[in-house]
Amino acid sequence: MAKAVHIQDIAEYVGQEVTLQGWLYNRTDKGKLQFLQVRDGTGFIQCVVFQKEVPEEVFAATARLTQESSLIVTGVVRQDSRAPGVPGGYELSVSDLKVVQIADEYPIQPKEHGVDFLLDNRHLWIRSRKQWAVLRVRATVIRAIRDWLDDHGFINMDTPILTPAACEGTTTLFATDYFGEPAYLSQSGQLYNEANIYAFGRVYCFGPTFRAEKSKTRRHLTEFWMVEPEIAFCDLDQLMEIEEQFVSYIVQTCLRERKHELALLERDTRMLEKVEPPFPRISYDEALEILARIREETEDEELRELLQIEWGDDFGSPHETELTKRFEKPVFVYGYPTRAKAFYMEPWPGRPEVCKSVDLLAPEGYGEITGGSERISDPDLLVERLKEWGLPRQAFEWYIDLRRYGSVPHSGFGLGVERTVAWICGIDHLREAISFPRTLKRVYP
RNA sequence: UCCUCGGUAGCUCAAUAGGUAGAGCGGCCGGCUGUUAACCGGUUGGUUGCAGGUUCGAGUCCUGCCCGAGGAGCCA
Incomplete structure (x- = not known):
């Protein structure tokens, strides 16, 4: 032969x-x-x-x-x-x-099909060209993530999936029975990574995370993959530098190694080619000003209504979409209101109502692909925050300990793999960015 | 949880005003030496999401339910 x-x-x-x-x-x-x-x-x-x-x-x-x-x-x-x-x-x-x-009569034809039918046949749909191309890009995104981190002094330190408590409320957690006690599927490895950096300096965890959110949109899955780097001796500015290099490397690697797949997907790669450091950085306050200007200028009543926002609110997807339309590259929005974010974020010096958080919004309407912050390093402030957020102190004793034994300024972020893949591939729904998507209404096949 | 849209053949859809459920694709049979989701001829294919109601008659109207999609909120 x-x-x-x-x-x-x-x-x-x-x-x-x-x-x-x-x-x-x-x-x-x-x-x-x-x-x-x-x-x-x-x-x-x-x-x-x-x-x-x-x-x-x-x-x-x-x-x-x-x-x-x-x-x-x-x-x-x-x-x-x-x-x-x-x-x-x-x-x-x-x-x-x-x-x-000789295959039996195959249900998927080379023609248009409905979403429901295709998802019921996801085990077969992944053979189709477009799905095949997206999942090949995904594999490259994942390899680029690991390569960049491994080459930049990060050590892979995976964190537990079964966890005892929430870092944000329990309504969005999947509960399981852990020998008679409740345990929850992980939403984030961040808290554990904050422990890991004191042993290893720079770490990342990479795995599936679970959110029982009742979100029924193209931007949500109940099970999705996230990489979470965490860095000791790192402030918010240094974090943004790391993020822009990291994200640029991922995008450029896909452009280089997955040309055929992106061509098959008919992805216009001109915007992706511009993804190189530095990325524009705007504060939350500046973002609000931009949104206010858009609201003044628009003729569209509906849009004006959607973009309604008060200082202190987090952005919804219409806000993100409109903001990113004004930029050709991914854009950092930093300095969110403290009350809109998680309890562990370091306050802005001299402005306690603002925290040292940063989201990275992808262009072309793809929205938030990373979320991160500098973490609180002072034990007393952390204890105060736990109290303000109504979180049980005893569950976080170990986490407070980290601030007692050699506390340092540190920062980290999480990058959503499916959102990144969807953006690079130019597809409009996250469910096509993972081989077997889990959504609000679907756990089959 | 809320708002909007939808459910008819294996798939994608059509069915006027309530009046015999139809087409393309696929499958099957036949034809064709350059096709790109080929084309041509023939053929096959139905519990109209479920339950009830109105009516001489319901895919179509009414009530309830189930399922799915898009979006909001929430979030990566």
Whole structure:
């Protein structure tokens, strides 16, 4: 048998006979000539079967292939600009074909389908080109995340998924039974990472997090992946520098390594190419001024209503969308009102109503992709905050301890993987940025 | 939790004013040597989300329920 190769490497084998193992994606039967679109997980390629060039039984078997039948096909690689695929421009002149299995009638056709149907068939939908491309980009995003952090002195320190208490209220936590006691699925590894930095300096955790929010929007999943770096001896400005380098590296890596997939997704990459440090930084107060100006200038009554905001409120998605429209790059918004954010955030010097927090908003309407802050390092202030937020002190004793034994200024942030993938891919719903999405109304398949 | 929209063939949809449920795609049969979601001819395919009501007659009108989607709030 000829050498078994992957479609993604096909350009290296022009003129040679190779074997591909894969599945039939689609085909066109022209009578004595058949075009097979074959995918093997690494790409898509057109295989051309001429009646005259293959044994009779091979041609007959080819004619019986149904969509998604598994097969092993051998032929000579030819360069041909007419050939579709990923990467396009190459096709296989088939000399032999072995059927592994004739697939049953496949429910997903190469045409428009409804969301409900596709999600019910998510286990099959991931084979479709667009879904395949998005999930390949996702894998690259994840690798870029790890590479950048590992190369910049961060050590991977994963944090527990089963946790005893909330860092923000329990209404958004999934409860489980832990041998008769309640335990909750983690929403964040941050508090544990604050312990980890005192052992390792710079750390990150990376894993799934769970939010039982009743959010039914394109920007929400109940299970999503988050990377959370945490850094000792780091203030808010230094945090923003780290974030902009980190996010730029992720985007540039995808542009470099996932050209074909982004092209397949018809992603206009011009905006992504601009994603390089430094990113613009505006304060919460400046953001409010910009929003006020937009409200004055707009003719759109509905928009004016949506953009209504009082000092002290957090932004909703309409605010984020309008703000980011004014910038070509991701934009940092820092210095949020203390009461709109979590209990552990360091107050702004001289302005206790403001905290040293920062969100990074992606352009093109994609909104918040990271949220972070400098953390409170003074034990007395932390205790005071726990009291103000009505949190049980005994559950946080260990966390207060961190401020008693060598406390230092420290900061960290969380980056949502699916939001980042959705932004880079230019897709409009998070559910396509993970292989098996968990949403408010769906845990199947 | 609230607001909006939707549920008809395997899929995507249509069905005038309440009057015989239809088309394309897919499947199956046949034809075609350059197709790009091919094309051409034939054929197959229905508990109209569920329950009740009005009516001579309900996919269509009324009531209740179920399911899904988009958005708000909340958040990454």
